[in-house]
Amino acid sequence: MSFRNLLAIGLVCGALTMAGRGASPSYFPDDPIQVDDDSALDAGQAVSISGSNAYDFAEHTFLKPGDTSDIRAVNVNTIDEVPDSTWFTNRIGRRDLSIEELVRGPNTGPTPSFSDWPVVEGKSSGITPGYRIVDPTGRLYQLKFDPPANPEMASGAEVIGAAIYHALGYNVVQGWAVDVDPARITIAPAATIVDMRGRKRQMTREDIDHILERGARLPNGKYRATLSRFADGKPLGYFKYYGTRPDDPNDIHPHEHRRELRGNRVFAAWLNHDDSRGLNSLDMLEGEPGRQSIRHYMFDFGSIMGSGSTVPQVPRAGNEYILEWTPALKTLATFGLYVRPWILVNYWEGAKSVGRFEGDFFDPIAWRPEYPNPAFDNMRADDAFWAARLVSRFSNDAIRAIVGKAQYGEPGAADHITTTLIKRRDKVLRSWLTAINPLVDARLDASGVLTFENVAVASGVATPKAAYTFTWSAFDNTAGSTAGRREETRATEPRTTAPSAILEGARFVRVAVRTAHPDHPTWDAPVTFTFRRTDNGWQAVGIDRMLAASVIR
Amino acid sequence: MRQGLRTLWLAATLAMFASVADAQDAETRADVLRREREEKSKSLAPPAPNRMERALLDLESGRLFERILNPAEGIYPRIGNITTGSGFSFGPGYRHAGLFGERAAFSTFAAASFSKYWMLDARLQFPELASRRVSAEVHAQRYDFPEEDFFAIGPESSRDMFATYGITNTVVGVSGAYRPMSNLTFTGGIDRLSPDVNASEPGEILSVFDPALVPGVFVQPRFFTYEGGVDFNSRQPRGNPRSGGRYGIVFQRFADIEDHRYSFNRVEVDLQQYVPLLRDRRVLALHGLVSVSDADAGAEVPFYLQRTLGGPDDLRGFRRFRFRDRNLLLLQAEYRWEIFTAVDGALFYDAGKVASRSEDLSLRDLETDYGIGFRFGTMNGIFLRIEGAFGSREGKHFVMRFGHVF
Numbered sequence: 001m002s003f004r005n006l007l008a009i010g011l012v013c014g015a016l017t018m019a020g021r022g023a024s025p026s027y028f029p030d031d032p033i034q035v036d037d038d039s040a041l042d043a044g045q046a047v048s049i050s051g052s053n054a055y056d057f058a059e060h061t062f063l064k065p066g067d068t069s070d071i072r073a074v075n076v077n078t079i080d081e082v083p084d085s086t087w088f089t090n091r092i093g094r095r096d097l098s099i100e101e102l103v104r105g106p107n108t109g110p111t112p113s114f115s116d117w118p119v120v121e122g123k124s125s126g127i128t129p130g131y132r133i134v135d136p137t138g139r140l141y142q143l144k145f146d147p148p149a150n151p152e153m154a155s156g157a158e159v160i161g162a163a164i165y166h167a168l169g170y171n172v173v174q175g176w177a178v179d180v181d182p183a184r185i186t187i188a189p190a191a192t193i194v195d196m197r198g199r200k201r202q203m204t205r206e207d208i209d210h211i212l213e214r215g216a217r218l219p220n221g222k223y224r225a226t227l228s229r230f231a232d233g234k235p236l237g238y239f240k241y242y243g244t245r246p247d248d249p250n251d252i253h254p255h256e257h258r259r260e261l262r263g264n265r266v267f268a269a270w271l272n273h274d275d276s277r278g279l280n281s282l283d284m285l286e287g288e289p290g291r292q293s294i295r296h297y298m299f300d301f302g303s304i305m306g307s308g309s310t311v312p313q314v315p316r317a318g319n320e321y322i323l324e325w326t327p328a329l330k331t332l333a334t335f336g337l338y339v340r341p342w343i344l345v346n347y348w349e350g351a352k353s354v355g356r357f358e359g360d361f362f363d364p365i366a367w368r369p370e371y372p373n374p375a376f377d378n379m380r381a382d383d384a385f386w387a388a389r390l391v392s393r394f395s396n397d398a399i400r401a402i403v404g405k406a407q408y409g410e411p412g413a414a415d416h417i418t419t420t421l422i423k424r425r426d427k428v429l430r431s432w433l434t435a436i437n438p439l440v441d442a443r444l445d446a447s448g449v450l451t452f453e454n455v456a457v458a459s460g461v462a463t464p465k466a467a468y469t470f471t472w473s474a475f476d477n478t479a480g481s482t483a484g485r486r487e488e489t490r491a492t493e494p495r496t497t498a499p500s501a502i503l504e505g506a507r508f509v510r511v512a513v514r515t516a517h518p519d520h521p522t523w524d525a526p527v528t529f530t531f532r533r534t535d536n537g538w539q540a541v542g543i544d545r546m547l548a549a550s551v552i553r
Numbered sequence: 554m555r556q557g558l559r560t561l562w563l564a565a566t567l568a569m570f571a572s573v574a575d576a577q578d579a580e581t582r583a584d585v586l587r588r589e590r591e592e593k594s595k596s597l598a599p600p601a602p603n604r605m606e607r608a609l610l611d612l613e614s615g616r617l618f619e620r621i622l623n624p625a626e627g628i629y630p631r632i633g634n635i636t637t638g639s640g641f642s643f644g645p646g647y648r649h650a651g652l653f654g655e656r657a658a659f660s661t662f663a664a665a666s667f668s669k670y671w672m673l674d675a676r677l678q679f680p681e682l683a684s685r686r687v688s689a690e691v692h693a694q695r696y697d698f699p700e701e702d703f704f705a706i707g708p709e710s711s712r713d714m715f716a717t718y719g720i721t722n723t724v725v726g727v728s729g730a731y732r733p734m735s736n737l738t739f740t741g742g743i744d745r746l747s748p749d750v751n752a753s754e755p756g757e758i759l760s761v762f763d764p765a766l767v768p769g770v771f772v773q774p775r776f777f778t779y780e781g782g783v784d785f786n787s788r789q790p791r792g793n794p795r796s797g798g799r800y801g802i803v804f805q806r807f808a809d810i811e812d813h814r815y816s817f818n819r820v821e822v823d824l825q826q827y828v829p830l831l832r833d834r835r836v837l838a839l840h841g842l843v844s845v846s847d848a849d850a851g852a853e854v855p856f857y858l859q860r861t862l863g864g865p866d867d868l869r870g871f872r873r874f875r876f877r878d879r880n881l882l883l884l885q886a887e888y889r890w891e892i893f894t895a896v897d898g899a900l901f902y903d904a905g906k907v908a909s910r911s912e913d914l915s916l917r918d919l920e921t922d923y924g925i926g927f928r929f930g931t932m933n934g935i936f937l938r939i940e941g942a943f944g945s946r947e948g949k950h951f952v953m954r955f956g957h958v959f
Contacts, residue, residue, distance in 0.1 A: 024585070028580070028581045028582040028584075028585070029580070029581055030581040030582050030583055031582050033582045033583060036586060037583060037586070037587070038586075038590075040587055040590060041590050041591065041594050045597060047599045047600070049600045049602070050610055050614060051610070052606055052609040052610040052612075052613050052614075053613060054609045054612070054613065055605060055606040055609040055610065058609075059606075077582075078582075195625075199625060199626070199650075199651075245600065246597065246598045246599070246600055246601075247597050247598060247599050247600060248597075249590050249591070249593050249594035249597060250590050251593075252586070252589045252590055252593055314932075315832055315834075316894065322893070322894045322895075323893055323894070323895075324893065327893075328892050328893040328896075331890065331891070331892050331893075331898075332892045332898060335888075335890065335898065335900065336834075336835055336888075336890025336891075336898065339831060339834075340834075343831050343832050343834050344831070344832075345832075
């Protein structure tokens with residue numbers, strides 16, 4: 001660790017110590033907060049922003065924006081979880097979701113009967129052919145067509161990605177994989193399109209035919225597409241993976257230190273969402289004037305898994321940044337005799353709708369997006385652990401059901417994507433669920449019995465050979481430190497009884513749990529659970545994970 | 554330094570939030586967070602992209618380059634080379650699209666270079682007829698290339714025997730293409746040429762070479778050219794191929810419409826093949842071109858219509874137009890390797906020869922060169938290549954060109 005990093009940690013710790021030393025207690029009465037009310041203040045003055053692809057690439061590749069301090073995520077609550085906010089709503093992490101809920105994802109209803117809705121304009125951005133239609137109430141939808149050589153590829157990726165990201169907790173727009181009947185397409189009289197010459201003009205049937213020519217035609221004569229419903233509110237552009245919006249009073253946590261943005265690296269790796277950058281996000285201004293707030297969406301999943309939107313995903317995707325000096329210079333210096341390992345990967349070619357998607361070569365730790373992402377780069381082992389826990393909540397059946405939403409018609413396609421997602425999920429869990437002491441869900445009942453779960457063992461990615469050492473103490477919430485004597489107990493099961501002498505008279509108690517496991521020496525770094533006495537027993541109010549130096553990032 | 558400033562900022566921010574919380578004796582976590590937000594609300598400002606970001610955004614969203622340099626309609630500056638060796642040229646251009654019910658587009662430009670090359674060009678194009686299977690064009694062009702290189706005719710020419718000539722020409726014609734399927738195109742066209750050669754100034758052909766060895770140097774007739782061809786193109790992707798091939802054959806008839814003294818036929822076979830290696834990250838690119846010209850009985854092929862070898866697109870280790878004759882053979886091989894997404898390296902080998910008789914187009918006595926280059930662009934096209942050509946008997950040559958070599 002460099003002197004600079006030590007200085008950084010020192011300063012930050014100093015600041016936090018100052019925070020704890022004053023009148024503020026370590027745990028407020030409302031801790032752990034379940035909701036961060038980040039729509040409290042009116043954000044009506046926020047303005048729309050646009051992003052440049054070229055600048056975004058150059059900035060993140062060469063300038064490395066954002067704060068890189070090695071600190072705990074700043075928006076987690078005292079039990080190391082992400083409270084609900086305009087960024088994130090705990091779903092699968094808070095409760096079991098039924099298969100129906102998972103498959104439904106962000107959609108509030110069945111596939112709309114859109115066939116007779118008129119086309120009102122051409123699609124104005126992006127490389128995928130498409131157009132916009134409007135329902136009888138005036139709500140806008142967008143249709144994006146799959147590439148001709150890869151029917152069902154991008155639309156399948158889109159609905160699978162949206163369902164998974166929604167279940168994880170992110171805001172995503174509603175979308176469906178649909179078949180468009182060209183005979184039923186109607187064009188509104190005022191429909192417009194910006195043609196290849198840059199002119200906005202009236203849209204004609206020939207324009208529709210031209211769009212369909214670049215779309216995937218199915219054997220039944222229909223065209224496979226993604227139907228997306230525009231989100232509520234006024235679009236304000238995108239959010240960056242660093243800093244805060246200067247025009248949003250509610251946006252106080254630097255994005256590169258937000259847990260759900262750091263942890264998105266894990267989800268992106270799992271799904272090979274290499275296009276997970278700020279420009280593929282969406283900020284929407286919601287609410288009535290005077291009480292408006294910004295909701296933050298994840299956007300555009302057409303380029304995940306094996307799909308590259310208009311072509312199968314390139315082999316580099318997920319394996320290397322667009323510009324990465326070391327392999328580039330090696331390749332240059334050896335006239336190409338140095339072969340990047342990912343070049344040699346064999347992809348299953350049994351279905352065009354799959355694109356290039358595999359799980360054997362996949363290495364979650366080495367996985368990379370298209371170019372550096374400040375929040376991803378700041379991801380620590382505790383962020384990754386939080387994210388991996390969410391991934392662990394997707395059962396094989398759940399994954400299979402979500403993949404079914406894509407309605408793949410080619411034999412073997414759904415099976416390949418399902419098995420690959422399961423394989424990649426298991427690698428994600430083995431990489432990040434085992435990196436730190438994986439104890440969760442601690443409960444101290446009124447009789448003093450402590451129970452918890454070793455989530456790595458429970459998920460089957462570690463053997464149940466663990467032994468636990470517990471160091472008990474009372475905790476002074478005002479002083480922010482342990483008080484009185486300490487007592488140590490041991491157990492080989494995730495269950496023990498607290499020493500009555502520690503519990504007696506204490507308002508807060510703390511237990512630091514070290515885990516001894518022959519395969520995971522880093523589990524010796526303790527997890528500290530803090531409990532507050534309540535009328536009904538003990539409430540868990542704090543989780544602090546000490547990270548071994550070797551696993552912080 | 555930057556890291557340190559960030560750290561200080563973060564520490565100061567945290568300390569500030571802490572002191573705010575302390576000072577106001579917050580009772581809940583929600584109070585603390587709300588006060589932080591209230592504090593921020595006192596200093597809101599609209600997002601302010603920096604100058605570079607604004608400029609790039611304007612370029613992308615406003616398509617500034619496209620609107621200025623290559624607009625769909627209206628006047629624009631026409632910038633670029635007129636022909637090989639003309640040097641940088643520029644001039645006004647104009648486009649008018651949407652003619653004949655959106656079926657046709659008219660375009661014209663005038664451009665000149667510092668080397669006194671100039672060109673006037675106008676064309677009316679029908680790019681999408683018959684459900685986009687047919688395209689047609691009417692065009693007219695007038696140009697003056699005052700300083701073209703000439704090294705005598707035939708494979709034995711010497712680099713030291715060097716002259717120039719000027720040529721003006723007026724071309725008026727029609728052309729069309731029929732594409733029955735996406736990979737297959739039939740082409741055809743008729744042009745009227747009115748060349749006029751100037752070779753009598755000091756340093757020009759007539760002051761250096763025996764005119765008897767330079768057919769067409771004194772008299773330049775008018776020509777009609779008739780052309781028909783077929784092209785099969787399975788390259789993928791087309792602009793920067795990694796696989797597939799392109800196979801074309803063109804027949805041309807140059808008809809001297811005055812006394813048939815310079816009438817001739819020409820057949821050209823142009824073959825390209827791309828062999829993908831290592832999942833397309835390496836490519837073996839092969840190119841072969843054979844051009845055979847057959848003059849009518851008693852006629853000759855004028856020197857200014859003969860095919861040439863040498864220069865940045867064929868024999869890169871030789872000066873442009875270094876060899877010329879009735880017939881030509883060119884073989885090129887390149888090993889291209891992807892260095893990273895936007896840059897490819899290339900090792901190349903060129904071989905070729907010219908000959909007065911087609912039966913002399915053998916693989917013996919080929920002129921050769923080799924070299925290394927870098928190509929900048931995307932998967933779909935190369936916009937710049939920089940190459941060093943070595944190994945020819947005439948020294949090293951540096952090449953910087955827009956676009957691919959083949």
